[in-house]
Amino acid sequence: MSLMAHRSIAGRSTEETDELAAKAIDAAVQAGASYADVRLTLTRSRNTYQSSPPSEAEAVAVGVRALVNGGWGFASSAYWTTDEMSRLARSACDQARYNRWGYLPVQTMDISSLSGASSTSSDIKHVNKSPEWSAPIVRDPFEVSLEEHMDYVGSIASYIREYRGASLGYSPLKYRKQHKTFASTKGFKYSQTTYESLCDDSFMVIGVTDRSAPIPSSIRWVPDISPSGEGYEALASSSLLKNLDEYINDARSGLYAQQVSSSRYDVVFDAYAMAPILGLTIGMAMDLDRALGIEANAGGTSYLSLESAGIGTRVGSDLLTVTADRTSSGGVSSVRWDDDGISARSFRLVDTGLVTGYSANIEYAGAGGFTSSTSVISPDINSMLGCCGASDASFIPMVYTPNLTLHPSSQNTSMDDLISSVDDGVLVKGGICLPDHQLLGVHGLGELVFRIRKGKIAERFDMGTGYIFKSTEFWKKLSVLGGQSTVRRKGVRSSKGQPVQNISFSVTAPAAIVRDIGIINMFPVMRAKTQL
């Protein structure tokens, strides 16, 4: 017997995918679901490399999620047929029945009053009454010829080679485009197309070698290359070309870097260093599933759990105001509607240092207990929704970290202003942030770390230079924010869930001064032992 005989799959018309979606929903209701949704995704991806040929991939998936008497079930496959919709719906409902057992009732939010994917606004087309939306990109990366892409990267490589000892290293650049059709028993339905450019393990690295230098080779990661919700313009219109000379010089200055002696300093973090710190210690810490302990057996719990923090808790200085959104143009977490069918929205996570919200989906928004005992702020749960998502329809939807914005200073404080206001300190540009399993204890490596003496950038420290702090203290010590001129956007990658899903979200942040932070030599052991 051939599978292909009864499970043919191909690109379908909108009417056909809508019919398939409707079939799944009907079948779930018939099988006893009190709530169900279905997603059909077609994901195209394109991977390009410096040294080997590019490749392209496509994947279809359909996933049905059902709630039966308080238990959830989920079933997915790669077959877009009417029979398969029914099978998946039945499987999801069967699982849900077995899963409803538990010591606590499931507290799914009553979403009957919510506005979902039925709204009318100017950017939405209605095709057969099903709203349709496509992310506002400038150029579809899949309509850019591979030749043009390779030429562009090739010209960057040639430019870099003109510097003695410099070259463009292995630079995989990846793009993804996803079309999704959604329907739920709430009557929400939509189709939307989103893009992720420079996604997954994309990076671009510049290397400089000089055998006569104290350190014979050094690299610079190009900070413009990070996941983005834009199209091809994420690469071609970025500030990359403008800054190439600077990046090459950055790589070169690494050849003469010195070891740091561990101490506490006032630290100027640039926007690219702030982004992962904010993304992990505020963004992911305030994902409602993590705050509720759902991730306890995976990535871990959160120091901002509902039990220990909650709305109204102080998490940082008055300067800390953070907005979450899935609406900003070009944000890699941006959508028009989420995987609950709810319209994307923008809300405050932290306002002048106080927790004002958590990132929620309908599954957990009904949990209650959002507010700390001393709070004077009452939560607006409706505004925190829209954060349900998954990599594609083969993954179960979960709380998907939204884009984050750390509000900059309204003063026109420049990077130079920040540096010149520090008498004896350190400048950290870029790097990686590595928090523990409650996102509380944090260490990280700066990519470019300099000493600041009397308000001026002095010697550069080597690649073993890191920072260490406790999240609660870090945000309370946030002392000066840079103005708009210091703001950059960076896509932050992480993972969560079981089975594990890769996620990425954009963080827009200014540079900032954080007082009294531990700057450490991360490789002292290595140095001591390798010298033996």
Next chain:
Amino acid sequence: MKERMDVKITDGELRHLGRTQVVEIFDKILSSRKRGSNITVRLDSLWTANIRWAGNRVVSSGDVQTHTVTIETELNGAKGLATTNRLDDKSLSQAVYSAYDKSRFGGETVFPWYLPSEQKYLQPVIWSDDTYSLDSRARAQVAREMIEIALSAENGSAVGGKRLSAGYLEVKGGAASVMNSTGLNAFADFTRAECSVTTRTMGEAGIGSGWAGVLNYDWKNINYSDLAQTSRYKCLSSVNPVAVEPGRYTAILEPQAVYDIISNAVEMMDRYGAESMRNAYALKPDQSRIGLRVFDPSITIKSSPLIKGAEYVPFDNDGYPQREVTWVESGYLRHLGYPRSYGVRNIHDPLPLNHPRSFLIEGGSTSIKQMIEDTQRGLLVTRFSGIRVLDQKTFMSAGYTRDGIWLVENGEIKYPVKNFRILDSPMFVFNSVSALSPAVPVYGKYPAVVPAARVEDLNFASLVDSV
């Protein structure tokens, strides 16, 4: 290897593609082959089912069927690659076209481009009907039993405070296959099961956290109630940890902790990387440390599709056989992995030697209990979390201890201590090993069998407050 058709299917439904379907798809792809060119098709088909619980209730479950068809073409020495999961004729021929189309970026000849023809493989047992037939009702029952164990009373009375169980159970079954236009025909059915559980307690009695987990091809080999008991025990005995001074300690690493800190160093056993001074197995330019001692003389590391508890599919993505290799023998580095191009060019080996992902570290005969009794002062570690290699050249790694760490003094466990941030290289940590326990299966991305180890010097760099 078991034929797909022999597989016992409990509910009468096909959940992954069998050999017949795979051959059918391959034949279709081959019919689009251009004259004078070669095609390799890799088809991975997988059924995965899972259940996840947290806060003492099931929070999600899933039943997912996926497959991936990867088509690699070679035309006049230039390679092309395309991937799809659409199995209709049109989509498959479009994918073939897309692969050929990429040949124009192939540049100069890719070396050496003759394809493998029929190969001989080792014959591991990697299929379990018990894994494939663990249905959603049975999975929910396992979750329920594991939660009940977490909540069960201690000596007849519940320890104060709230106790929470969070866990994950996953079973999968699928087929891996590689076929090409020169007669290669590799096919293997395999299953895998994993189960892990965290027990946490909070409230008047203090906060504690414990964990246990394991991965095996056969669900029968996973004693889930043992996992639940271990996780519960670790949770209850790690409540109210005391802060002890950071620094270098003798450490008794449970098997999971050994795996967490050494697995990167094993997976990065790369010969070319070593010869180009890019990893810790480098001696000097163009020379690796093969033949030299890299670990303590008690350390022997092997991989083979046949190792019990660390079995895997006996061929790689190109259809080349996976071999039985002793990577480290009594501390001496014997081999480093390389791709086929390296082998042919440099050491007259026509086959690749793939880096180990599943592996065995040979065990000793000292029980963890004995290690504790023999220890004057040290730390007993359950596992590490968030381990990351910060420097490829030394494998300097950073991470955190998690889910139970205790101070050992004068041969006894004294009390639970606060978690540490650790900063050290496995190349240093496993250079001074004073005892090994028998090796057991652990929890990782791939199956592995690893002993507990007492290491004489591990850098517990600073304290963290997280539990």
